[in-house]
Amino acid sequence: MAGLFITMEGPDGAGKTTQIEKLKDYLSCKGYDIILCREPGGTKISEAIREVILNKEFKEMGYMTELLLYASARAQLVEQVIRPALDEDKIVICDRFVDSSAVYQGIARGLGTELVYEVNQYAIGDTFPDITILLEIQGKEGIYRKKNQGSLDRMESEAAAFHEKVAQGYHTLADECPDRIRRIDGTQSIDTIHKQIVQMIEDILRTK
């Protein structure tokens, strides 16, 4: 089996992290070699860039700066972690990837998805997810969940309208890529969502 690249996407507070952990446990028990990573982050350099991007003190950050910082963190992660793992036939599960930039910077910030993919071409080359699981919730619901978990970072502190644009942006993107992006209702119970994800991944592993 060649490596498998799975990404998990959704608005802030959609429950990605919980589902990634459960999927990792499930696949590890089945004997698969799993690499988990998150964006922005996943390497020492990318985690340092994350600190800059999400720092609430940097309110003046321009949208282009933001886009390029996310792309830089991604370039390092792809080169240092994702590509080598896929070359070794491992399963990589990444919490967010280039679709996050398409939605947050391209659609919600208004930079345009074409520009976002063009810039990111330099960061990712031909490393693209085999399957993307999208946990769908309303923007305000996700931020409500986040607020209950603690203080909000620079992106999470954006206005409610921004998070609604993000949620809508994901719908649009999923409509454009129905084969790769699989939508799941993120308001369901943790176990129900997990079962649906497992079903999707098992189907892919069977045909690989």
Ligand code: TMP
């Ligand atoms: P996280 O909270 O899921 O770790 O993601 C960090 C924040 O960064 C989240 O608000 C989404 C945002 N983000 C972007 O705006 N563009 C991107 O390319 C990525 C990866 C994340």
